[in-house]
Amino acid sequence: xxxAPGPAPLDGNAAAGPLSAVLTGDATxxxxxxxxxxxxxxxxxxxxxxxxxxxxxxxxxxxxxxVVVVERPGGTVVSAHGCxxxxxxx
Ligand SMILES: [Zn+2]
Numbered sequence: 001x002x003x004a005p006g007p008a009p010l011d012g013n014a015a016a017g018p019l020s021a022v023l024t025g026d027a028t029x030x031x032x033x034x035x036x037x038x039x040x041x042x043x044x045x046x047x048x049x050x051x052x053x054x055x056x057x058x059x060x061x062x063x064x065x066x067v068v069v070v071e072r073p074g075g076t077v078v079s080a081h082g083c084x085x086x087x088x089x090x
Contacts, residue, residue, distance in 0.1 A: 022088050033084040036064030
């Protein structure tokens, strides 16, 4: 794949500031848009299933998987592959 013309990309450290601003606060107040059905709702209204394997957050309308959180010895892994976007409170 040929990179798009324009400025050279920065390394991941350049995202530290914006990501630090996003990854704090009460996550249940964040609004997530389900990539399955398109509904946008605060995460507090989603359906959550917890087990020893981790936490699965499902859309309250279509039951599609929005977010998966797995706590591991080396850190916590978060996948939000079922969300088109997530808006956090400023
Ligand atoms: Zn949905």
